[in-house]
Amino acid sequence: MYFFRRRVDSIDMRPAPSPVANLQAKAQTGIAGFDEITDGGLPHGRTTLLLGGPGSGKTIFGLQFLAHGAQRCKEPGIFVAFEETSDRIVANAASFGWKLDELRRSKLHFIDAQPSPDLVQSGTFDLSGMLAALEAKANQMGARRIVFDALDIVLALLPDAAAKRREIYRLHEWLLNRDLTGVITAKWGGDEASSFSTQPFGFMQFMVDCAVILTHTMVHGVSHRNLRVQKYRGSSFDENESPIVIGRTGLEIATAPALDRLHAKVSNERVSSGIQRLDTMLGGGFYRGASVLITGFPGTAKTTLSGAFAEAACERGERTLFVSFDSDSNEVVRDLASVGIRLQRFIKTGQLLMASARTISGSSETYLVRIKSIAKEHGARCLVIDPVSTWSRSGNDHSAHGVGERLIDWAKAEGITMVCTSLLDEMASQEAGGSSQQISSLADTWIHLSYLVQAGERNRGLSIIKSRGTAHSNQERELILSDAGVTLTDTYTAGGEVLMGTMRWEKESAERVAHEVTEVAAKLKRVRLDAEEAELGVRVKSLQVELHAKQVENALLARTTATRLGEVSRGRTRLRELRGADATIPETK
Amino acid sequence: MSRRGLLKFRLFVAGEALNSTQAVTNLTAICRDYLPDRHEIEIVDVFREPLRALAEGILMTPTLVKLAPSPTRKIVGTLSHIEPVLLALGLKGAA
Numbered sequence: 001m002y003f004f005r006r007r008v009d010s011i012d013m014r015p016a017p018s019p020v021a022n023l024q025a026k027a028q029t030g031i032a033g034f035d036e037i038t039d040g041g042l043p044h045g046r047t048t049l050l051l052g053g054p055g056s057g058k059t060i061f062g063l064q065f066l067a068h069g070a071q072r073c074k075e076p077g078i079f080v081a082f083e084e085t086s087d088r089i090v091a092n093a094a095s096f097g098w099k100l101d102e103l104r105r106s107k108l109h110f111i112d113a114q115p116s117p118d119l120v121q122s123g124t125f126d127l128s129g130m131l132a133a134l135e136a137k138a139n140q141m142g143a144r145r146i147v148f149d150a151l152d153i154v155l156a157l158l159p160d161a162a163a164k165r166r167e168i169y170r171l172h173e174w175l176l177n178r179d180l181t182g183v184i185t186a187k188w189g190g191d192e193a194s195s196f197s198t199q200p201f202g203f204m205q206f207m208v209d210c211a212v213i214l215t216h217t218m219v220h221g222v223s224h225r226n227l228r229v230q231k232y233r234g235s236s237f238d239e240n241e242s243p244i245v246i247g248r249t250g251l252e253i254a255t256a257p258a259l260d261r262l263h264a265k266v267s268n269e270r271v272s273s274g275i276q277r278l279d280t281m282l283g284g285g286f287y288r289g290a291s292v293l294i295t296g297f298p299g300t301a302k303t304t305l306s307g308a309f310a311e312a313a314c315e316r317g318e319r320t321l322f323v324s325f326d327s328d329s330n331e332v333v334r335d336l337a338s339v340g341i342r343l344q345r346f347i348k349t350g351q352l353l354m355a356s357a358r359t360i361s362g363s364s365e366t367y368l369v370r371i372k373s374i375a376k377e378h379g380a381r382c383l384v385i386d387p388v389s390t391w392s393r394s395g396n397d398h399s400a401h402g403v404g405e406r407l408i409d410w411a412k413a414e415g416i417t418m419v420c421t422s423l424l425d426e427m428a429s430q431e432a433g434g435s436s437q438q439i440s441s442l443a444d445t446w447i448h449l450s451y452l453v454q455a456g457e458r459n460r461g462l463s464i465i466k467s468r469g470t471a472h473s474n475q476e477r478e479l480i481l482s483d484a485g486v487t488l489t490d491t492y493t494a495g496g497e498v499l500m501g502t503m504r505w506e507k508e509s510a511e512r513v514a515h516e517v518t519e520v521a522a523k524l525k526r527v528r529l530d531a532e533e534a535e536l537g538v539r540v541k542s543l544q545v546e547l548h549a550k551q552v553e554n555a556l557l558a559r560t561t562a563t564r565l566g567e568v569s570r571g572r573t574r575l576r577e578l579r580g581a582d583a584t585i586p587e588t589k
Numbered sequence: 590m591s592r593r594g595l596l597k598f599r600l601f602v603a604g605e606a607l608n609s610t611q612a613v614t615n616l617t618a619i620c621r622d623y624l625p626d627r628h629e630i631e632i633v634d635v636f637r638e639p640l641r642a643l644a645e646g647i648l649m650t651p652t653l654v655k656l657a658p659s660p661t662r663k664i665v666g667t668l669s670h671i672e673p674v675l676l677a678l679g680l681k682g683a684a
Binding site: 119122126128137 | 603642666
């Protein structure tokens, strides 16, 4: 009537392969960041338990692991779907671009294993039927990876904890003996303390070689996803919780780059800030690949400065991404056009991409991942984020800080010159102080914009707080916006006070008037002096003439005198002659 | 007995696993008690024909599939609790 064939050895309990043999073997997951955290991926030929609440990304993790294996690692895989039908899973994952439909033909097999709702139970049962079927399939297609999605669904059918444990154990042993790299996902409340002993997965966590926990929480109404590797036998791993994001190409895990992985391309090339005088102040402009932070209160022209940078970048022919958090990108373009920064032409050519990040909702991680992927797609060489301080609003400051760090690290690694603006709290100290997210300490150049309220007006001031590796001006400049563009002018200091705006203008015009007055006075004086000089010359001449006359007169007088004396003596001689006196006296004197 | 009420079964078992042998025993007993001469049983060993089990979506063993009369029904387990089995097979009223 029926017969059995002895095949008990299929589920025997042979000892697991020696753990030393493939200690370092890792199965790449292709999940950005995860392979870094785990130093290469999931343990090859071992079982990984993936726990997480509903919607925490378990299925995506498993699917991405298989898709990557099938596409890149020549490791075909089987996906056992206990919860959703495989068609739905494939349809849901279609947007990630993993080409699942193509892979399904040979390298990726989906098994629909949803227990039918009208399934009747009578007495005990186990999973050996499924495992036998899987083994046949695995051998047929040479599968190296297998994912059991939502194992909890099947376990829920089992009557008691002992039966659950038995099936988990059976599954685990089966995986080990087949040397398949397995991922078992299961729903989990996430409350470690309570569920550790009560849930069968508590037991499973001890058994498996690697356990990964996914959490999905709301912080101030913003979704935060996190991933934590709870254990990983025989491998070092990052023990901290890392934020994850479901991005366009699947899961992405935000990791701080390890020390040895940060290879920033250091460049001595300068790029223009878009404002000539600012370039001069910076000794030639920003360094390529530098991260520039512009802080300031609302309305201090942060966006304008970053717009000028974007325009200059486009004019150099560099692809640029402008991410605006505050306002719609069309508004930004219009507003910037009013100060002579014309971006529309570059948007038309596709060189400049304006992204309004208000449409991206979610945690700061989401922002970062989206910006990264947009920048990558666009091939951006220059990036503007206006303002980066929005991030601290969404979610907690702590994560926003981490995101800021990673943003800068990423931009540096990519060699992207980045300008971030950061809104300072109006209530914060007027002095350039507490910049949000402490990006300021990481940024290479920090430009601070401020108001100077004086004589009933507000004027914009610009100063460079720091600029690494460049000599930079220590002076505050006045920032002037006009429809011709952005310019910087020197400020006046008078009596230890900085003058800007109309006061500077008044001062300037006052100086102009004063200058004119002195000039006129000098001219007048010169004329008068000339006149005096001329007069003196004339006098000198007349005196000389007089002198000459006197000399002539004097000479004449002398001659007359001599003549007269001669005449006198001659007269006397004549007289003597006439009187007949002795002629012994010489004739002439 | 007339062949009118013939029930066709396919029982998927996992080799000689204890629950599988129990299921075979229990099914035989049920058929003997309730369906004398009105049944056909095919036993499929998933270890011998794993791809067949896969094709039919058999995950757990033992699984009893009632093929005829329609609708088909699946019952998992050793069939040791007779009541739900009889209900599922329509051999006993819901009362």
